[in-house]
Amino acid sequence: MKKTTSSALLIIVLILCGISGCQSQTNQQPFTLTCTPYLQNLHQNGITIMWMVNNNATSWVEYGKTEQRGSKAVHTQSGMVDVNPGVQKIVLTGLEPGTRYFYRVASNEVKLLQAYKVIFGDTLFSETYSFTTPSASTRQFSFLAFNDLHSKPQFVNDIVKRENGFSFAMLNGDIMGDINTEDEIAKCMLIPFSNYFATGKPFFLTRGNHETRGSGARSLLKYIDTPSGKYYYSFTYGIACFIVLDCGEDKPDEHPAYFGLADYDNYRIDEAEWLSLEVQKPAFKNAEYKIVCIHMPITLQPQGEDKIGNGPADCSAKFAPILNKAGVDLLLAGHTHQFAVIHPQKGVTNFPVIVGGAPVSGNDQTKTTYTLVEVGKSGITCFLKKVNGDVIEEVKIKK
Ligand SMILES: [Fe+2]
Numbered sequence: 375m376k377k378t379t380s381s382a383l384l385i386i387v388l389i390l391c392g393i394s395g396c397q398s399q400t401n402q403q404p405f406t407l408t409c410t411p412y413l414q415n416l417h418q419n420g421i422t423i424m425w426m427v428n429n430n431a432t433s434w435v436e437y438g439k440t441e442q443r444g445s446k447a448v449h450t451q452s453g454m455v456d457v458n459p460g461v462q463k464i465v466l467t468g469l470e471p472g473t474r475y476f477y478r479v480a481s482n483e484v485k486l487l488q489a490y491k492v493i494f495g496d497t498l499f500s501e502t503y504s505f506t507t508p509s510a511s512t513r514q515f516s517f518l519a520f521n522d523l524h525s526k527p528q529f530v531n532d533i534v535k536r537e538n539g540f541s542f543a544m545l546n547g548d549i550m551g552d553i554n555t556e557d558e559i560a561k562c563m564l565i566p567f568s569n570y571f572a573t574g575k576p577f578f579l580t581r582g583n584h585e586t587r588g589s590g591a592r593s594l595l596k597y598i599d600t601p602s603g604k605y606y607y608s609f610t611y612g613i614a615c616f617i618v619l620d621c622g623e624d625k626p627d628e629h630p631a632y633f634g635l636a637d638y639d640n641y642r643i644d645e646a647e648w649l650s651l652e653v654q655k656p657a658f659k660n661a662e663y664k665i666v667c668i669h670m671p672i673t674l675q676p677q678g679e680d681k682i683g684n685g686p687a688d689c690s691a692k693f694a695p696i697l698n699k700a701g702v703d704l705l706l707a708g709h710t711h712q713f714a715v716i717h718p719q720k721g722v723t724n725f726p727v728i729v730g731g732a733p734v735s736g737n738d739q740t741k742t743t744y745t746l747v748e749v750g751k752s753g754i755t756c757f758l759k760k761v762n763g764d765v766i767e768e769v770k771i772k773k
Contacts, residue, residue, distance in 0.1 A: 405429050405483040405496050409560050411503065412568040413576035414599035416542065417609060418471035418507050421576070422599035423479060424463045425500070425568075426560060430484045433462040437477035441502055457484050461597055472509030478502045503573040508541070512612025519544040519745040521669065521708025522732035524551035524584065525562040527570075529739055529761050534571045536763055537746055541611065542575050543567070546708050546730065547582025547621070547669025553590035559597050578616070581605040582669040582709065583624045583685060586636075606645050608652050614749050615661030617652060619668040619693060620645060624685035624709075639688060646692040653700035662773070663749055664702045671707035671729050672697070673716055698724045703771050704754055706745060708732070713743045713758060715767050726769055728756055 409426035423435050432455055438444035449456045449464050456462070462481060469475060483495030508515070518540045520530060527549065534540070550562045567577055579598050585591055600607040605620035622638030625631060652658060670686040672694045686709070697705070702725040713731030718724050731743040739761045746757040753772040757765050 403428055405431070405481075405498060407479075407481060407498050407500065409565045410568045410573055411477075411479050411500055412564055412572035413505055413574070414578075415465075415601060415609070416505065416507065416576040416611075417601070418509050419469050420465065420467045421469065421475075421505060421507070422463060422465050423477065424461060424564075424597070424599065425479050425481075426461050426564065427459065427481045427483075427498070429495075430457060430459050430487065431462065431481040432457045432484055433464065433479065433481040435464040435466065435477055435479050437466060437475050439473065439475060441476050443476055443478065443502070457487055463599065465599075469507050471507050472512065474504055474506045476502055476504045500573075505574055505576070508611050510612070514748075514750050515541045515612055516746060516748045517542050517544055517611075519546050519667070519706050519728075519730060519747060520549065521546035521730040522548045522582070522711055524548055524732070525558070526737060527562065527566045529742065530566070530744075531570045533744055533761065533763075540575065540746070543571065543577040544580065544616075544667055544706065545577050546580045546667055546706055548584045548708065548732075549579070549582070551584050552587040553585060553594060554588035556590045556593050556597075558588075558590055559594060564597060578609070578618060578667075579605075580618050580667045580669050581620045583621060586623055606648060608655075608658060610657050610661065612749070613662040615658045615664055617649070617658070617664070617666045619649070619666065619689070621668055621670040621685055621689050621709075624670065626684040629684075638685065642688055642692050646696065649693060650696050653696060658700070663704075663754055664700065665747075665754075666697060666702050666705045666725075668693070668705065668707055670709045671714075671716070671727055672705060673723055673727060694723060704728070704747075704756065706730070706747070711741065713766060715758065715769055726771060728758060728769060730758070 406428045408428050411423050411425040414422040414424055434446050434448045436443040436446050447464050447466050479500045480497055482497040485495045486493035516539060518537055601609050608617045622641055623636055627636040627639050670689050672690045705725055705727045708730045710729055711732040711734050714729040716727040718726055728745055730745055731741050733741040742761050743758055748755045756769040758767045759765055
């Protein structure tokens, strides 16, 4: 008798699962573009355009040199055009350097996707936006560096309006304070930055230690695009080459806070091997300016967990010897929440290190800083600024 009841229950559960399975194919939620476009991985011949929708969709980008656009790009994998909910990603290739492009994104809801039957829903279009590709002769440009926003990006909106001549933003780590769910990536980074500037100017992400924490952290790479497909990468913008390093966690891998799930010492060995090859490549060697971004400062200052933590010490030990021989002009960092300008110290760091500030706790914006970096014909000028735009310190790096 008991066995019969259990079987009956199982059948009911299977029927209900079957019904809900059908419902997931014909989602009743209105089809919505949940995050407007944000630009990634800009270079002189291409760009990646990403955005988000709530339901299953197939997407494309319409683009061209005029507002009428004219070209269309889709994303395929193994011959299949992408159909998925959530983040949408289209890579534009074959662009001309130093050229303004107009674009809009489109997503067509896919209500049912079966072997011999597909039901499409509505098609949504974004507004038309534009971006400009850099060229090898881009000799003058500026960018903004932010760090340690810890999921409070709101003040960035006023800054990007005031500093509107910048070409891109460098998000230098801990932009989010832990990532417990993937929704937080959209809510705390993608949606606000898309609204503030990223429909027309890209951001490059440097991963911070907090962005390794929580289950959503393991999916972060899905929401951005980098030239290497990893968190450490390099890119060229005009006469400058940038190297973005991933510092990993700040405490030793065996620290109880990581529950045996951290392996950053080995990760940084692989990364250092990559770095030693990357600084030998013509793109880096021949660049007029060489700029490195990493969340934790590399200073080779007193080591040990009590002072600066295992992560920063390990980054310094593994990366600084390579960078010191590579002719680096500037390193931008964050993490300490204490703004600082560390001038070159021969054999320690042969280049200036600028550390952006942030509140130690709470939301005291008087402790928050950002850096406007102007790259020009005669050198690099960094303006370490308060949120209201007041200059705290100006650093000139002359060639
Ligand atoms: Fe940090």
